Amino acid sequence: MSFQYQICGLIIIVLIHVIYSTHKRLMLRSERVFSRALRITTGMLILDILKVLAIQNMDTLPLNMIKGMSKIYEGSIILCSGTVLIYLMANILKKEAYNDLNKTTLAVLLAEIVLAAVHTTHIDPRGFSYGPAINVGYVIVGVNFLVTLFFLIKNIEKVERRRRFGILLWIAMWVALVLTQRYVPHIMLSSLAVALGVLILFVLLEKPESKLDKEYGCFNYFALLNYLDEMLEIKAPIHLMSVSLKSSGTLTGAALYKEASHALSVMERIPGVWVFRGIGQDFIAIARTKEAIDDLGKELEREAALIPYISKLARFVRSDNCSIFNNAVEVLSFLSFAKTCDNEKSRIFTTNDSLVEAYHNxxxxxxxxxxxxxxxxxxxxxxxxxxxxxxxxxxxxxxxxxxxxxxxxxxxxxxxxxxxxxxxxxxxxxxxxxxxxxxxxxxxxxxxxxxxxxxxxxxxxxxxxxxxxxxxxxxxxxxxxxxxxxxxxxxxxxxxxxxxxxxxxxxxxxxxxxxxxxxxxxxxxxxxxxxxxxxxxxxxxxxxxxxxxxxxxxxxxxxxxxxxxxxxxxxxxxxxxxxxxxxxxxxxxxxxxxxxxxxxxxxxxVDFVQNYNANRDMEAGNEKEDPIEKFRPA
CATH class of the missing domain: 3.20.20.450 (EAL domain)
Known part of the structure; x- marks a missing residue:
């Protein structure tokens, strides 16, 4: 009896923890659900290892304690299977609907855990448990996966292809390894299946590098769209400032990269500000407080005063009224519109309600x-x-x-x-x-x-x-x-x-x-x-x-x-x-x-031309009526 599969799974999860915690993250809804799945999976793996260790020492430990640990571990497996559905719907439903689904799913999972726990469990000295409780657990996990597949098919058009593939691969991995353990119980693969599923989601969907710009290291345009959409959905205040570098004349190549990196470093000094790469050499700073953008504006003004060269090559556009828009595309469209209205009379061009009205017009x-x-x-x-x-x-x-x-x-x-x-x-x-x-x-x-x-x-x-x-x-x-x-x-x-x-x-x-x-x-x-x-x-x-x-x-x-x-x-x-x-x-x-x-x-x-040309030889003094008078503007 050994727990090498559990150790492998734990190593995978620990590595994901290390990578995930050492990179910048926006902690959007899907990231929060993934982080929750990561914590649950970690706990499940630790429980599985402790369960195996307890069975190894069943001669010295109370049998009921070992059975209790087995049921707690089984409950964590059920909890993980329900997390797949919550993760799937995180990017589909609006805030209120998602919160309702989250509460309902957690309540159902708790009921499923209780349902499995009331049945009896038997312990095999080879390191695994079996009996009615385990069989009920298999059925519950299968039902949870079927429900997830139902929601996936129902919302197939709303789920991006990569996310669809990742979730299907996660479920397939679970089913394959859990069925293997079902019929060869001494090969304990359930925990490894969960860990590999989390690894699949991490590599395909939640890898922090996928949301970072490769050239400058700030958040990329894809992350910008996701962040704005979520902030608008929850009606959070949005204050932003765009820094646009004029990539023409002397500012090209290495010089452009140097000045862009410098502008980025200035923006990232301010606490509470997220910095994103826009289109071309545009950087967009977003904060949830007006004070943070005020501080950023002062810092940019100070930097431009110290190095006048920079102020000639960059334009700053600020907007404090972005929360009124419906989605990220509208916000960025308004920002582009604002840039066309920038009169360049001051270093920072601030939008106002009249500009928003002009944009809507x-x-x-x-x-x-x-x-x-x-x-x-x-x-x-x-x-x-x-x-x-x-x-x-x-x-x-x-x-x-x-x-x-x-x-x-x-x-x-x-x-x-x-x-x-x-x-x-x-x-x-x-x-x-x-x-x-x-x-x-x-x-x-x-x-x-x-x-x-x-x-x-x-x-x-x-x-x-x-x-x-x-x-x-x-x-x-x-x-x-x-x-x-x-x-x-x-x-x-x-x-x-x-x-x-x-x-x-x-x-x-x-x-x-x-x-x-x-x-x-x-x-x-x-x-x-x-x-x-x-x-x-x-x-x-x-x-x-x-x-x-x-x-x-x-x-x-x-x-x-x-x-x-x-x-x-x-x-x-x-x-x-x-x-x-x-x-x-x-x-x-x-x-x-x-x-x-x-x-x-x-x-x-046609009437005008025919009338005018027919009368072109008439002298103005002999005309009773000017043939073109009615066609002139009032």
Whole structure:
């Protein structure tokens, strides 16, 4: 008689204890249940060893004491079998439901232990016990495993694949070794089965390294999601600060790693603060008290003051109102939104209730945009473009609008940034292109061409030209009726892909405009490199022309360059007759703006163009009614 299997199991559990206790842990719900299972298993192994030692000395010890130890050991086995179910449901149920299940399961396990204990137990001198109590114990453990399997199958979609595999392997290990002991009782494998099951869970699911970032040693993004979700579920206060390093310019490679490690060391000095790795070179500190984040903010301010170099390379965003969100994804989405609103006027940008409201408005717009795409509530409005040479409306620009379910119109400034952020800008762009082609097919002789904007995302699509040509062919639209507006992009890769698409479209007969010229960091090389036939002065540049002498020189230079390169020039944002006459004198080729009309729904646009062009030769003094007055904004 020996207890080598129990000793092996105990060694395994002790090693897990050592590893588990020497690593950082968040002690989330599943970790707490695993820690409980670890303690119960340790106690069970010690009881098994003591039981075997007692049987070895049964000549000198009271038989009832040995039977009592055997029943206590059997009770610990039953308790371990129920822990599998509690561990399974820890990551599935919400707090209240989990607490109810935990209490119910523990009560049932206690009743099962009592049920097994009231039956008789016999002791075999070879070191094991047998009899009705043991048989009842086998049945109870089997029932507990069946219940666990039932809950696993019932919640199969909610259990991640790795956790599912770990629990099934744990149960399979138990069943195999316990059945072996059932039919070969002198080979005592029950305790080893439990220890190996705990080892499986540790290696597959609860290994502390799986929640740590390999590069910096702080908690990783996966741990961040789990921690935030649990804190939000229990409605715990959440205060956080994000430290974002600008990984550009001089801060790259080894220098970036050095500064990131330094920032991390500063954050980890503060008690009560958990530090997580975000996306890229972002670190997120979370505390349950406002005071801890206050201390962190002071420490970061002090460090930045000592080393000004760091403050130029890092941005700090603080939020004390994260507990109002529903899940971790919302918190991190809000944090990303807050970063875009950071005005960089101070080292620490602190969010407030108005920013939270703006975020929720943005999310509502995102929902509205997605629903509009699904429900076909995207509409194409068209703004007239006046030809100075022909003295008529010769073209137009297609512009996206969303019509809400109650009939209101949403402007592009509201939803285009959202579409660019959530990735639906490409779908939106193709929908506007198709609607424009359908409009042209029904009004073939109305205009020379219509301008349609291309988003940067569409320009990155290598299949762009093929998709656009297929749409034009579907509606039998002559390619010369289409002019595609492009904007400058800083990405060399995007520019190369765009050039390839432009070459294919030019071969097909489509022309291009360079939009928003004069906005941001306009690059004159774009006029040289890109095969465009029209340059469009940005709204702000057109307005500056009438307020700033320098802007007049710039517009004059652009006009000279455009015409020298055989390009036409469009002035956007023209709203008064004085502005119109000035641009005509400046030899601008086309005029676009509210002086002629706001962007119009398609039916109104057709009426406007037909009405205006039919009356273009009438002298203003002889007109009884201005034909475009009703189309101007109030």
């Amino acid at each position: 943005r999310k509502q717009l995102e929902i509205e945009l997605n629903n509009a795409l699904i429900e076909n509530r995207i509409e194409t409005f068209i703004q007239p473009i006046y030809s100075v040479h022909d003295k008529r409306i010769s073209s137009g620009e297609a512009l996206a609008r969303i019509r809400t379910r109650d009939g209101k119109i949403l402007m592009p400034s509201d939803f285009i940034p959202v579409a660019e952020q959530n990735g639906s800008i490409s779908e939106l762009g193709y929908k506007i292109f198709e609607q424009t082609c359908e409009f042209i097919s029904k009004n073939m002789d109305l205009l020379d061409y219509i301008e349609i904007n291309l988003s940067v995302v569409q320009c990155e699509d290598e299949g762009l030209s093929q998709k656009l040509i297929e749409i034009m062919d579907r509606y039998h639209v002559p390619p010369q009726k289409i002019n595609l507006e492009i904007t400058e992009t800083a990405s060399i890769v995007t520019k190369q892909k765009l050039l390839k698409n432009m070459e294919r479209m030019l071969e097909h007969g489509v022309t291009f405009s360079l939009d928003d010229f004069g906005k941001g960091e306009s690059n004159l090389m774009y006029m040289v490199d890109m095969p465009v036939s029209i340059v469009k002065l940005d709204f702000d540049m057109s307005k500056s022309y009438f307020k700033n002498d320098k802007a007049k020189y710039v517009v004059n230079a652009v006009e000279g360059m455009s015409h020298g390169l055989n390009m036409k020039l469009v002035a956007e944002g023209i709203e008064t007759e004085e502005e119109l006459r000035a641009m005509e004198k400046q030899r601008v080729d086309y005029i676009q703006g509210y002086y002629f009309s706001r962007p119009l729904p398609q039916d109104e646009f």
